[in-house]
Amino acid sequence: MLKYNSKEILDYVIKCRRYLHTIPELGLDLPKTREFVINELDNFKNIKYTKNKKDSGIIAFINGKKKDNKDNKKIIALRADMDALPIKEDTDFEYKSCSNNMHACGHDAHTAILLGACKILNDNADEFSGTVRFLFQTGEEIGKGAKIMIEENALKDVNAIFAVHVGSFAPDTPNGVFIIQEGPIMASTDKIIIKIKGKGTHGAYPQAGIDPIIMSAEIINGLQSIITREIESSETVILSLCKISGGSAFNIIPDTVEIEGTIRTFNNDVRDFFIKRIKEKSKLISNSMLGECEIDIIEYACTTLNDAEITNNIKNTAETIFSKEAVWNKYYKPSMGGEDFSYYLREVKGCFALFSTITEKNIPNHNSKFEINEEKLNMPSELMANWAFDFLK
Template sequence: MDCKNFNEISQEVINWRRDLHKIPEIGNDLPLTVKYVKEVLDSFGVEYRTDFSNDSSVVVTIKGSKGQSEKCIALRADMDGLPMSEELDLPFKAINGNMHACGHDAHTAIMLGVVKTLNEMKAEFSGTVKILFQPGEETNSGAEPMIEGGCLDGVDFIVGLHVGNISTELEQGEIGVKSGPLMACMDKFTIDVKGNSSHGAYPQGSIDPVVISSNIITSIQTIISRELDPIDSAVISCCIVNGGTAFNIIPDKVQIVGTARALTKEVRKHISERIGEIAKSIAQAYRGEVEYKYLFGPPPVINDDEVSKVIFESAKRAIGEDKVVELKKPVMGGEDFAYYLEKVPGTYVFLKNPLYVDGVAYPHHNGKFGLEEKYFVNGVKFFIQTVQDYLND
């Protein structure tokens, strides 16, 4: 595809992204977003299906006409936003109380550009491309229903891309590729600590769940510092602590809610068991009780080694060798793209393109998060080159 055509598709991607940015929706309920995506797809004249267990999943199928081939590659974009208000005063700012604060509007727009381009050049390749427009990434509820609905049937491998400022190893406009562990699991735990209430002036009459909770929060950090090999990255964060109604009343219960992140199944299993064991032991020592729940979310994102090698070369051909980095370090964020990787080989990559506001690149899930639009085309080029390299090899 020549430079002129990429310039044209670049502006279209920017326009689609701005339209989508105005209408962020949450979870698996994306009626406006899906309506918009389907209208754009209809203008291309491509085939797609929406008969999944929710009304917000779309899978496009493009078959090359160059010759007969059983090869099939899948590309994935997520579409959902976040329940938070936007603080940037953009001309295309969302005004419905939600925000595309993680870049999924860009993922969707980039993939629309990929669909249009592949459809126009299908005489240049053989085989099949499946393009997955997925809801519910932020709620960890979108990938599995699509898999159950057959989106990966016949697929040899899958590729995905995340925009923004996820890896510190990248410079603006660069794409990062990594073999093996790329992102952590995304688990949640809840610890309900039960004691006995009393007047704050007479603590001897209580079983203080605040003291118990404080000891639990401190002690479970030793799982990371004293029970894991220092080279095994993991995180335990207590992010919500609720308890009490007045300054002079010791409450009868406190709830701790947090997240655990790990890069391997073994470390994940150890953490899930030990948080509960430590919490229950501490509560018993202080004469209290604990109810412990651990919710296993998406597993770690583990990129396939062989696919990653192929993708690395495709990325270099797409945007230039000096713009592609072999990442050394994983990140502790999570992604439900991991569910696809449990079913078929694949690779997830990062494109760095944060928008600097007053000299600051605000992180994902922040009200001032923004994206530098001129680098969206690098994502389009990457996907197109990957498809061409695999299907024409």
């Protein structure tokens, strides 16, 4: 069994998290965050690391030193995202953000939690064989960090991967309780941009032009009918067209209209079919009305799909080291939010768990007043480390 002091781990995680909270950085370039993580890793004698070439990501690793199984070639990966959001913080914490950015999604806690797991495994290197890889990832909020990690060979020869996300996803889930559930846990997330081209003219003489506003109305209605008439009703599919731009005057038919929205599903095959039909139907409608259209799909995440075997293993570890009450015993309705951890799960079997850090205020993620309950932040670190130990055995 791994040996550690839970209070020491908690204090360490809170210390790291609060410092990271003061220096939120956006996107792929996180110089201050990277410097802090590297300084911490340098304190762990058994942990080595490499720096990504394409961003501020870090791939750290520890090779177990247990001598009775030198041939153990198993590799598991533990991941934390490090980037923040362009939100001005509206809290009174002493450690509040020093800039106009904010860790409003808990990534400061994720990074600190993974450092906590590093600390536990560093101190127990003689107790296991095999390799644990620690992925400190950038750019989750923009859907690019995981892809870069994969390009940097973060998943090379990895057998399984695990990550934890903090927050108040299920309002009735008490603080300090994990949601560990197989199957889809978060939705695919895509941005859709439809550019409709017609021919502008005076509103008094519509026959002299090609009206992209009328075309856009037909396309909007037509795309919703794909969901109701071409996809099984048991599938969850959302198409929200949230922005439409076109025209400059009340009596002028414009040349173009642009529509933007988002697509969410829990099934990657359904997602692929839906995008294919969106492109086909939009072009058919616009062509039938003598116009044209272009469609861009910007992918942020595919479906976050938890492997049954790995998920159950992690659940068993959590119940063993904590208690059965530490794992939510009710069905969690998967979130329509997206997560780029899904790209790892497309390559390697693994699990994305949720950990309730709910406070009395119950403020959701991505909010300027977002806060987390720190009282049990040692638990995700302990779960990561112990699951790694169990899996490598």
